[in-house]
Amino acid sequence: MEEKKFDVKTLIGFLLIFGLLVLWFNTTQPTAEELEAQKQEEQKTEAAATESKEESEKVAEEPVLNLADSTAVANYKSKIGAFGYTPATEGTTVLENNVLYLRVSNKGGQIVEAKMKNFVTYDSLPVHLVKDN
Numbered sequence: 360m361e362e363k364k365f366d367v368k369t370l371i372g373f374l375l376i377f378g379l380l381v382l383w384f385n386t387t388q389p390t391a392e393e394l395e396a397q398k399q400e401e402q403k404t405e406a407a408a409t410e411s412k413e414e415s416e417k418v419a420e421e422p423v424l425n426l427a428d429s430t431a432v433a434n435y436k437s438k439i440g441a442f443g444y445t446p447a448t449e450g451t452t453v454l455e456n457n458v459l460y461l462r463v464s465n466k467g468g469q470i471v472e473a474k475m476k477n478f479v480t481y482d483s484l485p486v487h488l489v490k491d492n
């Protein structure tokens with residue numbers, strides 16, 4: 360085995376790497392002007408956040424919508440946008456065809472019950488793919 364000796368080349372390599380890191384940190388430091396610009400931008404984003412909170416409070420107060428009035432429905436859709444929030448109602452929605460019966464929760468879209476219509480188990484019970492107890 361080799362003896363552990365002091366290697367000058369390793370020391371020089373580490374010193375060069377350390378020098379490059381110090382140089383890089385000093386050259387990439389933001390200037391005072393850049394720091395001032397960042398502070399101004401943060402203030403703008405905080406102001407925008409407070410405005411959006413006020414707008415969200417206004418959106419929460421939705422008027423009663425007459426579904427028979429098509430112009431009111433169109434105005435409502437343009438006001439809230441394509442992905443507007445409407446609170447989910449309690450309960451489930453049933454989706455079924457001639458092969459499958461699905462019950463889906465209105466909150467979260469989780470499948471509560473999935474049942475095969477034309478199939479039964481060996482003891483004549485319906486085949487449940489998903490059954491929430």
